Amino acid sequence: xxxxxxxxxxxxxxxxxxxxxxxxxxxxxxxxxxxxxxxxxxxxxxxxxxxxxxxxxxxxxxxxxxxxxxxxxxxxxxxxxxxxxxxxxxxxxxxxxxxxxxxxxxxxxxxxxxxxxxxxxxxxxxxxxxxxxxxxxxxxxxxxxxxxxxxxxxxxxxxxxxxxxxxxxxxxxxxxxxxxxxxxxxxxxxxxxxxxxxxxxxxxxxxxxxxxxxxxxxxxxxxxxxxxxxxxxxxxxxxxxxxxxxxxxxxxxxxxxxxxxxxxxxxxxxxxxxxxxxxxxxxxxxxxxxxxxxxxxxxxxxxxxxxxxxxxxxxxxxxxxxxxx
Numbered sequence: 001x002x003x004x005x006x007x008x009x010x011x012x013x014x015x016x017x018x019x020x021x022x023x024x025x026x027x028x029x030x031x032x033x034x035x036x037x038x039x040x041x042x043x044x045x046x047x048x049x050x051x052x053x054x055x056x057x058x059x060x061x062x063x064x065x066x067x068x069x070x071x072x073x074x075x076x077x078x079x080x081x082x083x084x085x086x087x088x089x090x091x092x093x094x095x096x097x098x099x100x101x102x103x104x105x106x107x108x109x110x111x112x113x114x115x116x117x118x119x120x121x122x123x124x125x126x127x128x129x130x131x132x133x134x135x136x137x138x139x140x141x142x143x144x145x146x147x148x149x150x151x152x153x154x155x156x157x158x159x160x161x162x163x164x165x166x167x168x169x170x171x172x173x174x175x176x177x178x179x180x181x182x183x184x185x186x187x188x189x190x191x192x193x194x195x196x197x198x199x200x201x202x203x204x205x206x207x208x209x210x211x212x213x214x215x216x217x218x219x220x221x222x223x224x225x226x227x228x229x230x231x232x233x234x235x236x237x238x239x240x241x242x243x244x245x246x247x248x249x250x251x252x253x254x255x256x257x258x259x260x261x262x263x264x265x266x267x268x269x270x271x272x273x274x275x276x277x278x279x280x281x282x283x284x285x286x287x288x289x290x291x292x293x294x295x296x297x298x299x300x301x302x303x304x305x306x307x308x309x310x311x312x313x314x315x316x317x318x319x320x321x322x323x324x325x
Contacts, residue, residue: 104201112194163311
């Protein structure tokens with residue numbers, strides 16, 4: 001089999017869980033030295049998604065920015081699909097399932113984060129809230145997939161929620177005269193909605209979209225998300241964009257590095273036998289975001305916030321650490 005045919009066969013594999021069972025799209029072998037660097041690069045690239053949301057808010061409104069991002073991603077993926085030759089699903093029910101996933105994973109998740117950050121929520125804090133995803137997924141897995149939730153997972157959820165409460169209490173004052181000095185209460189609602197979107201969307205895709213080829217599924221997801229962001233942008237935003245060169249670079253990074261590159265890095269890790277370790281990488285994203293947000297934007301976290309972060313990390317570890325038989 002030629003290299004080109006191998007790419008075609010692998011890129012058109014069917015998709016299951018978008019985070020933990022993605023097939024590879026290319027035959028790629030890395031030396032052990034470079035392979036050890038891939039997870040670190042992946043965590044860093046993934047973490048920048050929260051930072052570009054904060055940077056972009058000074059140049060474009062959130063759903064306007066996401067509309068440009070999704071449109072460019074769709075064009076890039078269309079070219080890849082044409083070259084690879086993947087088959088589109090003929091069952092409209094599968095198409096609709098993919099679009100529901102897109103509304104949840106890309107529309108609600110990214111839209112919620114970008115809007116929350118545009119309302120003043122610190123990028124590091126939004127990443128901490130999304131860091132509870134493994135815990136919320138454990139709960140929704142019981143409802144959607146019939147998987148049981150253990151006592152360890154319940155304990156981890158409670159610990160994580162307490163930690164999140166400490167972090168929020170430090171940065172969000174409930175005094176009616178000062179509660180909007182930092183960021184709007186709607187920012188909290190939006191980032192929690194984003195957390196629900198990525199958790200439910202991931203499980204929904206695992207349950208209903210496993211028969212759709214990978215690249216086609218992703219294209220349909222972004223298409224549905226683009227419809228949503230355009231509707232919001234044309235009804236609630238001015239759609240004015242400050243096309244300065246830093247914004248253009250940021251947009252290119254979102255399209256190539258985040259929407260395409262991060263997924264390819266994830267596939268390379270799974271190809272090299274690192275699938276069992278991939279899940280733990282997502283727990284490194286919040287502290288990575290917090291460190292970069294402190295360096296770039298001066299976002300500080302006090303002692304109470306550090307205690308909250310520790311509780312969140314301990315809660316995730318408690319819920320996800322394999323129990324002894």
